[in-house]
Amino acid sequence: MKSLPTKxxxxxxxxxxxxxxxxxFGKLKSSENFAAKNMLVGVSGGIDxxxxxxxxxxxxxxxxxxVFCAHVDHGLRDESAGDRAxxxxxxxxxxxxxxxxxxxxxxxxxxNSIGLEEAGRIIRxxxxxxxxxxxxxxxxxxxxxxxxxxxxxxxxxxxxxxWPALAGMDAYDPARKLLRPLLxxxxxxxxxxxxxxxxxxxxxxxxxxxxxxxxRVRNRIMPLLYQENPSxxxxxxxxxxxxxxxxxxxxxxVAEALEHAQKxxxxxILLPCSILNKxxxxxxxxIYKKILDDIxxxxxxxxxxxxxDQSFLARKSGSTFQFPGNKVVKVNKAGLLFNIN
Numbered sequence: 001m002k003s004l005p006t007k008x009x010x011x012x013x014x015x016x017x018x019x020x021x022x023x024x025f026g027k028l029k030s031s032e033n034f035a036a037k038n039m040l041v042g043v044s045g046g047i048d049x050x051x052x053x054x055x056x057x058x059x060x061x062x063x064x065x066x067v068f069c070a071h072v073d074h075g076l077r078d079e080s081a082g083d084r085a086x087x088x089x090x091x092x093x094x095x096x097x098x099x100x101x102x103x104x105x106x107x108x109x110x111x112n113s114i115g116l117e118e119a120g121r122i123i124r125x126x127x128x129x130x131x132x133x134x135x136x137x138x139x140x141x142x143x144x145x146x147x148x149x150x151x152x153x154x155x156x157x158x159x160x161x162x163w164p165a166l167a168g169m170d171a172y173d174p175a176r177k178l179l180r181p182l183l184x185x186x187x188x189x190x191x192x193x194x195x196x197x198x199x200x201x202x203x204x205x206x207x208x209x210x211x212x213x214x215x216r217v218r219n220r221i222m223p224l225l226y227q228e229n230p231s232x233x234x235x236x237x238x239x240x241x242x243x244x245x246x247x248x249x250x251x252x253x254v255a256e257a258l259e260h261a262q263k264x265x266x267x268x269i270l271l272p273c274s275i276l277n278k279x280x281x282x283x284x285x286x287i288y289k290k291i292l293d294d295i296x297x298x299x300x301x302x303x304x305x306x307x308x309d310q311s312f313l314a315r316k317s318g319s320t321f322q323f324p325g326n327k328v329v330k331v332n333k334a335g336l337l338f339n340i341n
Contacts, residue, residue: 004197005054005058006058006061007061007062008061008062011196015192015196019055019058019059021184022181023181026181029171029172029181029183030139030179034065034179034181035056035062035065036060037138037139038135038136038138039060039066039067039137039138039139039141040069040135040137040140041068041069041070041141042124042128042140042142043069043070043087043090043143044072044083045071045084045087045090045202046202047201048143048144048145048148048187052141052142052143052181052182052190053069053090054094054197057094067096068096068097068135069096069097070099070100070127070128071087071099071100071101072101072120073103074120074123075104075105076105076106076120079202083202083204084100086200086202097135099134099135101127103120103123103127105119105120108122108123117212117214128140132177137177139177140177141179142178144180145183145187146185146233146236146237147186147187149168149169149233149236149240150168151218151222152168152169153166153167153168153239154225155214156168158213158217166243167240169183171184171240183237186233250286254286257283257287264337264339268338268339269337269339270335270336270337270338271336271338272334272335274335276312276336285302285305285306285309288309288329289305291338292305292327292338295339296325296340298323298324298325298327299324300324300327307321308329312331312336319331325340326340328340
């Protein structure tokens with residue numbers, strides 16, 4: 001591997017444009033110049049995260065930011081030690097501080113009676129959270145791209161996820177400082193970028209296995225969908241943008257509606273009939289879900305929320321609905337009363 005570029009000006013025009021397009025997308029989603037901040041990049045050593053790490057360092061050099069790296073060895077493959085060595089060597093060449101974790105994902109999964117994928121995700125994000133604090137990073141950059149977004153949409157469809165979450169993973173999650181600047185970029189462009197600068201990467205052979213749901217979607221379903229529509233990825237990116245606009249609108253409507261909610265003496269929340277009667281059911285359902293989410297943990301299913309609204313419309317005073325997390329909603333003459341048991 002020859003010396004890696006340290007400035008965007010050292011790239012050919014095509015690859016320089018790729019980096020600037022990624023920067024533009026990240027700025028649009030985060031609403032600021034993220035490359036001027038402290039960025040923690042999650043790196044596995046694969047094509048996507050290796051490209052992201054290098055691109056982040058180039059953008060940081062241009063904008064005055066700093067880059068840090070976090071790597072998790074899941075301990076599930078014999079080659080994982082080599083992945084860690086590769087990432088640490090790459091970071092040394094780039095001058096990027098790196099924090100590595102060797103985790104017992106299989107043991108954690110067994111101990112908590114969960115799948116390997118879920119165990120790995122929990123361990124990774126907990127580690128990323130620690131690294132964000134250690135490096136005082138403003139952003140956690142992850143390398144999900146158009147292909148990952150497409151797979152995520154199909155997996156959510158399979159699970160029966162509703163709108164707007166059906167449109168897939170978010171490009172920016174401020175609560176977790178998480179930014180996915182590659183979410184409008186094709187994987188092929190990332191591989192082309194690495195080849196253009198003669199940079200290698202690590203291959204994870206488990207990606208070819210159909211033991212995991214995501215792999216089955218990637219290896220079996222996605223090729224068929226792309227065969228029917230080669231522009232599927234671009235279409236799903238547009239769908240995601242439309243979903244974000246819808247979600248922003250509904251968030252504003254829900255916030256305005258909740259200004260009319262009343263706190264009760266015992267800490268409950270009353271939604272008066274006089275207010276609810278003015279709203280379309282689409283808004284009422286979102287109001288219910290927002291209150292249920294805010295008063296405590298526990299995921300309320302759409303079918304249950306819909307039954308609650310139907311009971312309200314039928315004026316079934318005295319009806320009581322139990323939701324996960326000991327949340328209770330009672331229908332009375334005054335409206336809907338939300339509380340915790």
